[in-house]
Amino acid sequence: EDQVTQSPEALRLQEGESSSLNCSYTVSGLRGLFWYRQDPGKGPEFLFTLYSAGEEKEKERLKATLTKKESFLHITAPKPEDSATYLCAGHYGGSQGNLIFGKGTKLSVKP
Amino acid sequence: EPEVTQTPSHQVTQMGQEVILRCVPISNHLYFYWYRQILGQKVEFLVSFYNNEISEKSEIFDDQFSVERPDGSNFTLKIRSTKLEDSAMYFCASSERFFRTANEKLFFGSGTQLSVL
Structure with a gap:
């Protein structure tokens, strides 16, 4: 069973159309929840780390939130340059830097 | 902003050959990773x-992989005898501290x- 599951796999939005990406995770042992952005052919670019339920972090049009069983990445009034694959990853207790990644949500924002 | 740099960007090799992938982590980071x-x-x-x-x-x-920090700046991944299934994008990563603290x-x-x- 996957420890980190993202939905939807792909999302198409019109410019300015706000939406949310979901990341469900195995609760047991989670120490931190990471969000990354990945452009084609590039490495993951760090966005946020969340550690406790109720925590929220913002960066420009992105806001990440964490509940006891899932995390959301809210995108407000997206622009075409927000098009990318967004990755969620969990860090579980006892591991030495081993992040468990989800498959990602591929976001396309059309002008 | 400081970056993790990797070379080469593309590597083509024949099955069974050895390859070394190179990385320069961010200078004040102490923890290094390959994904x-x-x-x-x-x-x-x-x-x-x-x-x-x-x-x-x-x-x-497994045993065909090894890592090394040959000097104060480089971090390498060696694959001794490459297989077809080793074809992938290899990412180097670094962090200042181990993930025990908030905001890591x-x-x-x-x-x-x-x-x-």
Whole structure:
């Protein structure tokens, strides 16, 4: 069973159309929840780390939130340059830097 | 902003050949990692490295893989005898501290695309 599951796999939005990406995770042992952005052919670019339920972090049009069983990445009034694959990853207790990644949500924002 | 740099960006090799992928982590970082991503699949952890020792390795990181910090700036991944299934994007990453503290960040390089023919 996957420890980190993202939905939807792909999302198409019109410019300015706000939406949310979901990341469900195995609760047991989670120490931190990471969000990354990945452009084609590039490495993951760090966005946020969340550690406790109720925590929220913002960066420009992105806001990440964490509940006891899932995390959301809210995108407000997206622009075409927000098009990318967004990755969620969990860090579980006892591991030495081993992040468990989800498959990602591929976001396309059309002008 | 400081970056993790990787060379080469693309590497083509014949099956059975040895390859060395190179990385320069962010200068004040102490923890180093290799991940890989097979086309269309998840990013997967290979190994973490601290204080000149492997801290953790995944099942993927078998005896054909090795890591080394040959000097004060470089971090390398060696694959001794490449297989077709080793074809993937290999990412180096580094962090200032181990993930015990809040607001820890893991920074990735742009990757080396390895193609085994």
